[in-house]
Amino acid sequence: xxxxxxxxxxxxxxxxxxxxxxxxxxxxxxxxVFYKQGTIKGxxxxxxxxxxxxxxxRKRVGRTTLKEFIKWLKAQDYAPKxxxxxxxxxxxxxxxxxxxxxTRYTNxxxxxxxxxxxxxxLESVTKFIGAMKKPLYRSIAVTVFQSxxxxxxxxALTYGDIKTEYEAGxxxxxxxxxxxxxxxxxxxxxxxxxxxxxxxxLSGVALALKPEDHLYNISESAIERYFKRQAKKFxxxxxxxxxxxxxxxxxSAFKTLLSDKKVDPLYTEFWxxxxxxxxxxxxxxxxxxxxxxxxxxxxxxxxxxPSIGGKK
Numbered sequence: 001x002x003x004x005x006x007x008x009x010x011x012x013x014x015x016x017x018x019x020x021x022x023x024x025x026x027x028x029x030x031x032x033v034f035y036k037q038g039t040i041k042g043x044x045x046x047x048x049x050x051x052x053x054x055x056x057x058r059k060r061v062g063r064t065t066l067k068e069f070i071k072w073l074k075a076q077d078y079a080p081k082x083x084x085x086x087x088x089x090x091x092x093x094x095x096x097x098x099x100x101x102x103t104r105y106t107n108x109x110x111x112x113x114x115x116x117x118x119x120x121x122l123e124s125v126t127k128f129i130g131a132m133k134k135p136l137y138r139s140i141a142v143t144v145f146q147s148x149x150x151x152x153x154x155x156a157l158t159y160g161d162i163k164t165e166y167e168a169g170x171x172x173x174x175x176x177x178x179x180x181x182x183x184x185x186x187x188x189x190x191x192x193x194x195x196x197x198x199x200x201x202l203s204g205v206a207l208a209l210k211p212e213d214h215l216y217n218i219s220e221s222a223i224e225r226y227f228k229r230q231a232k233k234f235x236x237x238x239x240x241x242x243x244x245x246x247x248x249x250x251x252s253a254f255k256t257l258l259s260d261k262k263v264d265p266l267y268t269e270f271w272x273x274x275x276x277x278x279x280x281x282x283x284x285x286x287x288x289x290x291x292x293x294x295x296x297x298x299x300x301x302x303x304x305x306p307s308i309g310g311k312k
Contacts, residue, residue, distance in 0.1 A: 004029065004277075006041040012093045027089030029277050034072045035065070040093060047099055062099075066090070067106040075181045076274050077150065077251070080109035116244045118236075120253035126305040128234060128245065137226050139194075139201035140216060144247055146303045147188040148254035148272040151220050151247050152180045160211030171195060172295050174288055179273040186273040187291050191300035193308050223247055254303065261302050267294060 005013070009028060013021045028040060035043060043065065050061040066087060073083045087103060094101040118124070125145055132138045144154060157175070165173045172189035179186065190198070201216075202209070224246060231245035242248075251272070258268045269276055270284045286294065 005032075006039040008041045008044070008097065009039070009093060012096045015096065023085060024089035024092060027086030028093065030073065030078075030086050031069060031090050033275050033277050034069050040090070044094060044097060044099055047094070047101070062094070062101045063105060066101065066103060070106055070108060074109070077272070083109050116239065116241070117249045117252055118244045120249065120256070122257065122302070122305060125250065125253060126307075128230065131233065132230060134226075135197065135200040135203070136216065136218065137223070137230075139197040140218075140223060140247070141250060142194045142197045143190050145250040145254055146190045146194040146300070147175060148251055148268070149175070149188060150179070150181070150251060150273070151223065153177060153273065155214065155216055155218070155220065156180055157215045158211060159206075159209040159213050159215060162215070163211060166195075166198075166206075172292060172300055174292060176288065177273070182273070182275065184273050184275050186270055187288065188271040188273070189292065189295040189299070191296075191304055193304050196308070257302050258299055263298050263302070267298070271295070271299070 005028065013025060013028075016024065031040060031043075037043070037046075043061075047062045050058050053059075069090070070083060070087060073086060078086070087106075087108065091101045091103070129138055129141045129145070132141060140154065143149065144151065147154075157177075161175060161177065162173060172191045173195055175188045175190070177186060177188075178184060198215075199206075224243070227246050228243045231243050234245065236243070236245060255268055255272060259265065266276065266280055266284055276284055
């Protein structure tokens with residue numbers, strides 16, 4: 001790890017117990033990806049310099065940077081608990097060097113978020129999607145679940161994004177994209193199940209589609225309403241906050257199920273369009289065919305009901 005962090009950060013991590021160091025290392029790695037102005041040491045130096053200025057000349061470097069870091073983590077779709085942990089890692093290093101770094105006025109997410117997520121299994125996802133009567137929504141649900149796409153990225157998909165491989169019958173089908181929120185380039189895939197439901201959705205219209213036509217001509221709010229109705233059919237009672245079976249939870253299920261089966265977390269982060277630390281990019285530098293093979297072998301079997309298998 002020595003090449004990843006500056007000497008002060010290495011000293012800080014070396015002072016922690018192994019479990020805390022492992023947790024904080026992830027947070028500090030994320031901060032370095034976010035922080036474009038230099039090292040973590042450089043950030044603390046800027047805070048020191050800012051504190052020496054007269055009050056009316058201070059830039060409040062610490063608070064401003066933390067606020068932007070929190071905003072960036074949210075855009076990367078990190079859970080509130082993870083956001084708080086990663087921010088705590090930066091705070092803890094600052095505290096180690098006797099620098100106060102408060103999270104007041106930074107829009108830190110609540111430590112006890114109200115909204116809950118359905119603890120999806122492959123079986124429950126299959127049952128939930130299988131009960132959807134409209135091909136449009138089945139296709140949306142399976143694509144999110146098998147690819148890990150966010151809803152905004154899904155709705156930005158055009159026929160041109162899939163045309164060549166879709167018409168050639170290539171499985172799994174590659175989605176070579178950049179995230180709407182962060183402009184991070186990434187690749188993900190949909191397997192035989194996703195392609196089958198996509199064909200059902202596009203039945204009768206695919207030949208008329210132009211490359212610029214969107215695959216799903218529907219709003220996010222309409223999708224959310226449909227999922228809410230489906231959740232009620234599945235016995236979801238009264239709840240506070242967001243629908244525990246909302247589309248985003250299928251994206252979370254993508255990550256959880258792959259993690260449970262010990263798929264390399266770097267692969268999962270890449271498929272979801274999360275930013276990967278510069279020092280780790282070499283591990284995700286594969287060709288399209290290399291990624292396709294990895295997804296086919298390691299991800300698709302985990303994200304495909306046994307009753308469907310590789311059918312298209």
